[in-house]
Amino acid sequence: MTKATKLLTALPPPQRARLMELAEEVSFPEDARIFEAGGPADRFWVIRSGSVSLTQQVTEIQRITVASLGAGDLLGWSWLFPPYLWDFGAEAFSPVRAYAFEARPVLRLCEEDPALGVSLMRIVAEILAHRLEATRNKLMEQYHLHRHTY
Template identity: 80%
Template sequence: MTKATKLLTALPPPQRGRLMALGREVSFPEDTRIFEAGGTADRFWVIRSGAVSLDQQVTSLQRVTVATLGSGDLLGWSWLFPPHQWDFGAEAFSPVRAYEFEAQPVLELCEEDPQLGMTLVRIVAEILAYRLEMTRGQLMEQYSLHRRSGL
């Protein structure tokens, strides 16, 4: 399995500079809800430090963590694809510092610079493929444990 792609280091320096010009530094205290599943996905973040858990609401009282993201990881991809709604919720697992990008200016930049747009979409697709593979591995591991326990 390949390692996780990091958005900013995967972009060539000139494209990274153009994207970074649209970002701003933000922070989230530990236990802050960053977004909720079903909400409007109009921005994304690149985590500088700290950890964020992605979760899925399974009952009205219970959330299940589906992934934990850390330094260099992309938080939020739903801004790129209709219907532009978050598929998961996200919470700061520790104090988090990140670069925040509003979707609309980034999408406009991608229209102005189709090469940057294509590169950005390719990198996000690689990130999603990696996360899907990790989730598949976790599901297979849980299935194997479940079968061995005879449940």
């Protein structure tokens, strides 16, 4: 598996500076639910410090962690795709500090600056491909563990 792409460091400096004009510094205490699968996705975050668990509900009572995110990682991509609902849940595994970005202003910026928009979409696509691979691997591990316990 390749090293995860970091959104802000992957953007060229002038584009990163324009995007950062829209950032708001936020924090989450340990164990805070940041969002739930199926909830409205209208923002994303770039983690500055701490750790976030992406979770998937596999049964009514069982939730598994499909990925752990840390400093520099993108949290949230569902704001880009209809129906604009979270695909996973997210929980602060430790105290988290992050940059928050509201989707609408970022999308307007991408329309105003198509080069930034293409760069941002290309980087998010790379992150999505990496996460999809990691999630698939995690789900296969869970499947094999579950299959061998019966």
